[in-house]
Amino acid sequence: MKKMVAIMxxxxxELRQERWLVASTLLMPLLLTGLPFAILGNATAExxxxxxxxxxxxxxxxxxEETIQIVLLRQFLILFLLMPLYLPSTIAAHSVVSExxxxxxxxxxxxxxxxxxxxLAKSLVAAVPAALITWLCYAVYTFGARLVVVSDRxxxxxxxSAWLLAVILWVPMLAMLSVALGVIISSRTTxxxxxxxxxxxxVVPLLIFFFAQLAGLLIVSTTIVVVTxxxxxxxxxxxxxxxxxxxxRERILLHWG
Amino acid sequence: MPAISARGLTRTFGExxxxxxxxxxxxxxxxxxxxxxxxxxxxxxxxxxxxxIAPTAGACTVAGYELGFDNxxxxxxVGILTEVPGFYEKLTAQENLLFYTAIYDLDADTARTQIxxxxxxxDLWQNRDQKVxxxxxxxxxxxxxxxxxxHDPQIVFLDxxxxxxxxxxxxxxxxVIRRLRDENRTIFLxxxxxxxxxxxxxxxxxxxxxxxxxxxxxxxxxxxFGLHHVVEFSHGAHDWLxxxxxxxxxxxxxxENDNLVVSLQEPETQKxxxxxxxxxxxxxIQNVYERQYSLEDVYLQLVNDEEHTATxxxxxxx
Numbered sequence: 334m335k336k337m338v339a340i341m342x343x344x345x346x347e348l349r350q351e352r353w354l355v356a357s358t359l360l361m362p363l364l365l366t367g368l369p370f371a372i373l374g375n376a377t378a379e380x381x382x383x384x385x386x387x388x389x390x391x392x393x394x395x396x397x398e399e400t401i402q403i404v405l406l407r408q409f410l411i412l413f414l415l416m417p418l419y420l421p422s423t424i425a426a427h428s429v430v431s432e433x434x435x436x437x438x439x440x441x442x443x444x445x446x447x448x449x450x451x452x453l454a455k456s457l458v459a460a461v462p463a464a465l466i467t468w469l470c471y472a473v474y475t476f477g478a479r480l481v482v483v484s485d486r487x488x489x490x491x492x493x494s495a496w497l498l499a500v501i502l503w504v505p506m507l508a509m510l511s512v513a514l515g516v517i518i519s520s521r522t523t524x525x526x527x528x529x530x531x532x533x534x535x536v537v538p539l540l541i542f543f544f545a546q547l548a549g550l551l552i553v554s555t556t557i558v559v560v561t562x563x564x565x566x567x568x569x570x571x572x573x574x575x576x577x578x579x580x581x582r583e584r585i586l587l588h589w590g
Numbered sequence: 591m592p593a594i595s596a597r598g599l600t601r602t603f604g605e606x607x608x609x610x611x612x613x614x615x616x617x618x619x620x621x622x623x624x625x626x627x628x629x630x631x632x633x634x635x636x637x638x639x640x641x642x643i644a645p646t647a648g649a650c651t652v653a654g655y656e657l658g659f660d661n662x663x664x665x666x667x668v669g670i671l672t673e674v675p676g677f678y679e680k681l682t683a684q685e686n687l688l689f690y691t692a693i694y695d696l697d698a699d700t701a702r703t704q705i706x707x708x709x710x711x712x713d714l715w716q717n718r719d720q721k722v723x724x725x726x727x728x729x730x731x732x733x734x735x736x737x738x739x740x741h742d743p744q745i746v747f748l749d750x751x752x753x754x755x756x757x758x759x760x761x762x763x764x765x766v767i768r769r770l771r772d773e774n775r776t777i778f779l780x781x782x783x784x785x786x787x788x789x790x791x792x793x794x795x796x797x798x799x800x801x802x803x804x805x806x807x808x809x810x811x812x813x814x815f816g817l818h819h820v821v822e823f824s825h826g827a828h829d830w831l832x833x834x835x836x837x838x839x840x841x842x843x844x845x846e847n848d849n850l851v852v853s854l855q856e857p858e859t860q861k862x863x864x865x866x867x868x869x870x871x872x873x874x875i876q877n878v879y880e881r882q883y884s885l886e887d888v889y890l891q892l893v894n895d896e897e898h899t900a901t902x903x904x905x906x907x908x
Contacts, residue, residue, distance in 0.1 A: 339692030343678065343685075350680040436676025440737065443642055444693040445666035583643045 336446050340454035344428060348458070354427055359466065362416055366470040366477075369409040373402065373481055391552070399487050406478055406491040410553075413471045413500055417508035420463035421456075422515050428455055442582050452516060452580050456573075460508035467504045495555045502562060506569050513569065516576035591654060593618045593745050593776035594639060598648035601634050608634040610800040612648070616793075618744075619774040621767070623781070623791035623807075627893055630798045632780045633673055636747050639778070640670050653745055666694070669743035671751055675734030679723035683714060683733055686722055687740060694741035701740075708736035712762060727754040735763055745776045752783060764790065788885040796892050803892055810888045818881040819861060821850045824874040833871060839863065851881065 348354065395403065432438045475492050482488045592615040599612040609631040616622045626632050637643045639650055641661035650657040653667035677686050684705060691701035709715040712732040722730065731754055738746060748767070752760040767790055770777055781787050787794060788807045795804045803810060823830065827848045834843045834850060839860045842853040854860040865878055 335695070336693055339689055343681070343689045346681055346685060347678055431678075435679050436672075436674040437678060438676070439637075439642065439672045439674075440670065440676060440690075440734075441693070443640055443665060443668075443670045443672070444690065445662050445695070446693050447662070586637075586642060 336450050337454040337457075340446075340451065341458050344455070344458040347431065348424070348427075348462075351427065354424075358420060358423055358462075361419065362466050362470045365409075365412045365416065366473050369406065369412075369474070370477060370481060373405055395486075395490075396483075398483050402482055402487045403490050406482075406487070409474070410491070410496055413467055413474070414503060414507060416467040416470065417460075417463050417504045418511045420466060421459035421508050421512045424462060425455060425459035425512050425515055428458065438586055442586055448580050448582060449577050452573075452577055456509060456512040456516070459512050460505065463508040463511075464505040467508075468500065471500045493553070495553050495558055498555060499553050499558045502558060503565065506565050510565075510569050510572055513572040513576040517572070517579055591618075592616055592651075593620070594622075594650070594652050594778070596639065596648065596650040599635070599638060599645050599650055600647040601631075601638055601643070602646045607799060609638065609645075612797075612801055614795060614801065614804060616776060616778065618776055619771070620793065621771050621777045621779060621791045623779050623787040623794040624797060625780070625784070625787060625794060625889055626797040632797065633749060635797070636670070636749055636778070636780070640668055640747055641665055666741075667743060668745045668747060669738035669741065670747045671734050671738040671749055673749040675730050677722040677725075677730060677733065680721055682719050682721055683709065683725070684718040686733070687737060690737050690740055696741060704740050704742070705736075708739055709733075711766060712736050728756055728759040731755055732759060732763065735766060739766075739770075743775070745778070746770060747778045749780050750782065751779070752781065752786060760786075784884065784886040784889055794885065796889060798893065807885050807888075810885070819852045819854065819857065819864070820846075820877075820879055820881050821852060821864070821868065821875060822877040823848050823850070824876055830868060830871070830873050834864075834868070837864075837867065 432441065478492065479488055594614075594616040596615075597613050599609060600607070601609040612635060624632055624635070634643070638645045639652055639657070641652075641657060641664045644658065652664045655663045655667065657664065678689070681689070687705045687709075688701060691704065696704065705718075706715065709718055712735065714729060714732055714736070717725070717729065722733065725733065731751070735748070735751060738748070751763050751767070755763060764786065767777060767779070771790075777790075779787065779791060791807065793805060794807050794810060796802045796810075821827075825848060827845050827850050830850060831843065831845050834840055834852060839855055840852055841855055844851045852864060854864065861878070865875065868875060
């Protein structure tokens with residue numbers, strides 16, 4: 334545990350001084366959080382045609398303007414599940430690339446530190462900020478939306494307790510899943526930057542979720558969040574386990590060191 | 591029990607045999623020089639013995655721990671100065687070392703004491719709050735030596751410790767190596783500075799994929815070149831060449847300008863006899879001395895011989 338704390342502390346000290354990395358990491362969440370408001374500002378009944386989506390039973394009783402806002406605000410919620418998948422890969426890749434560039438992998442791996450300690454510490458350093466940034470952006474999105482919605486019931490319809498629960502519970506797990514998948518992919522590539530690019534494929538399953546929600550086939554409910562929690566937790570645990578088994582010090586040293 | 595004992599250590603990378611059937615023992619407290627040309631497999635050997643990469647074949651014990659089974663204990667027992675002394679550039683010297691004290695499980699008080707001790711020893715204490723990115727090559731190398739010693743390892747691997755150092759800094763590092771030797775620590779040293787190796791090492795291994803020779807520097811010299819006496823004449827060394835060649839106790843004689851270089855069967859007793867017989871024959875001798883071969887001569891001879899053999903072998907195989 335002490336070594337994990339030491340690794341995490343060292344990573345934090347380094348990250349703190351990487352201003353460009355912090356700025357570029359924050360840029361995407363800031364844009365994704367601001368983008369919906371820019372689109373919402375131009376989405377009126379005259380400019381937006383929702384087509385058959387507007388006729389779905391779930392929108393019964395809502396005005397056209399309200400329906401447009403509900404559809405748009407709800408679609409952008411998916412971004413808060415993409416963020417924890419995307420952000421850790423940037424931080425984790427930087428962590429490995431900087432070790433490679435500064436030739437610190439060899440003295441570090443020569444020390445009496447277990448693979449699991451290295452893996453967990455580096456994963457947490459990438460996953461924790463990703464989860465915190467996502468939660469912060471979600472909070473900004475929720476409170477910002479309150480200022481632009483045409484009625485309170487739009488806000489109530491979009492920002493449900495189920496979504497709040499999903500963001501609180503799913504985000505850290507998705508962040509850890511992203512890092513663990515990154516490690517697995519990295520263990521089969523020879524370059525950390527290639528690994529970072531390949532890691533982005535973890536967003537693909539979420540696109541299915543996105544389109545299912547767009548088509549009205551899937552509504553995030555408390556039941557769905559609770560039911561998926563255990564399988565997701567198991568998936569994260571299995572992926573982390575596989576990552577630990579596949580994380581090969583020798584391969585990392587010889588190919589990346 | 592030897593500090594390090596390797597038996598048939600081999601490492602291949604695909605078709606390439608980087609280290610082939612390496613066998614040696616290093617005693618506790620010994621300074622062991624490991625010499626070889628670039629690409630000979632020295633770094634691969636160090637990486638295997640320090641449990642950084644696994645051997646393809648063979649066995650090795652380090653500090654009593656078996657490679658492949660007790661890797662974590664081996665890593666704890668050894669200190670390593672890597673060929674490239676990498677540091678976290680944006681952290682200070684002290685922050686870098688503090689990180690490694692935590693990795694090696696040192697408590698906070700010991701960590702502070704050790705960091706102060708080694709930074710002062712390396713004349714870097716005044717630079718402790720400076721970011722390593724601003725350090726010169728020499729400062730980084732000295733900091734890397736400090737890092738290798740922080741946890742007081744019994745076995746220390748130093749991969750070219752004085753490379754890139756100015757003479758003053760190199761002297762500091764050599765003094766540290768002598769101090770470690772006095773503390774009975776085992777040192778595995780690679781260097782291209784053969785004078786340094788000769789000064790510091792108890793035994794030297796000359797290595798190129800496999801072990802070519804392993805002995806003390808003195809024995810290596812004697813074994814390879816024998817003992818030669820140089821006889822300097824006032825003039826006319828060629829006049830005496832045939833005569834000296836005819837004497838039965840002379841193994842070999844060659845002329846070099848106004849000198850004769852003589853190899854004797856029993857130098858201690860036959861050297862006075864050689865001088866006496868030459869004087870009696872009328873030779874005007876200016877000086878007689880023993881030719882000193884450096885470790886560099888030995889190294890170049892061995893590596894060139896091995897290169898020659900390899901080339902011959904390759905040509906025959908065509």
